Amino acid sequence: MATKIRLARGGSKKRPFYAIVVCDSRMPRDGRFLEKVGTYNPLLAKDSEDRVKMDIERVQAWLDKGAQPTDRVVRFVEAAGVRAKVERNNPNKAKPGKKAVARAKERADKAEAAATASAE
Template sequence: MVVSIRLARLGCTHRPFYRVVVADSKSARDGKNIEVVGYYNPLADKEDEKRLNIKLERVKYWLSVGAQPSESVETLLFRSGLQVKRKGGLSGVDTPNQEQSANDKEVDGVSAEAVFSIGLQV
């Protein structure tokens, strides 16, 4: 059983309210959950203490036993002060190849250093 920490939507139309729940990843969004570990009210003021409440000790426990937080829950955990390592790292960012430096790269047969020094547009 793969366990995830995610949001379950409550509230009515145009007035969302979310619970932060620990649930089986195959269960429905608002279906059966294992434990409620907090809540999030996006309509409350940003400084209002009722906007976000998370039981950090319980979240730390679930993360230690292998629960995977969703992206939105990772953001909420970061806001509440818990550092969570992202699953996939930075998405959409190319990591530089360590074998090639910026000066060794060539663009259409011209070295990158020459392009920058004479101001050519690539």
């Protein structure tokens, strides 16, 4: 069975609260899980100790058994010091979209036209 360590959403609308759970990868996000190993409250301040609570021993045990953590859970585990930090690089995320590139080109063309008109 392929297991994952991931977030299961709880809380009301616009007030998210997540449980860090170990579940079968085929189960739905908020569906059945094998074990709850922690909680995550994104509404708390980033430096708050209550923002992320995990049972580190249980997380490590599941990782040793082959459970695959999701991207967000990997960040929590790295912050807790269970896993070595991995360098992430997504150069495409910083690139502007097609429309933004077109607007910038249009603005540059207008500025160039205005500069040549004032120079004459």
